[in-house]
Amino acid sequence: MPKTTQLRTYTVRDGLLDEWVRRWESDIVPLRLELGFEIGGAWIDRERNQFVWLISYDGPETFTERxxxxxxxxxxxxxxxxxxxxxxxxxxxxxERSY
Structure with missing residues (x-):
């Protein structure tokens, strides 16, 4: 299957942005990596209370299946x-990556 990359933008509840980031880093990232996903980066937009990240999968299954x-x-x-x-x-x- 071709590599699939998703750009994910999450709007976080007021007052929970830092807690969400901690949980994402400690719980979500390790399991995603263990299951063969790649994390292309993560960013915090405090002005909009948003968390933005890139996740990719390049393996035998589709992104949806994985x-x-x-x-x-x-x-x-x-x-x-x-x-x-x-x-x-x-x-x-x-x-899709263009550059």
Whole structure:
């Protein structure tokens, strides 16, 4: 399968941006990496209370199939992390590198 990259923009609930970033770094990133995803970077937009990051997958499955594996994994369930507790909205866009 070709490499798929998503640009993800999350609008975070007021007062929870730093806590979300800590949870993302400590819980989400290690499992994503373990499952073969690549993290292309992450940025905080404090003015808009947003968290922006790039995630890619280049493996035998589609991004969608691998993402489903992430969400159904026992490790993900053990995180006790419901994104709805932190996020007001999400915007996930599949993007292609042009430069």
């Amino acid at each position: 993402n489903a594996l992430y969400w159904s994994s026992p490790a993900r369930k053990d995180m006790d992390l419901d994104p709805d507790d932190y996020l007001v909205s999400t915007d996930d866009r599949t993007v």
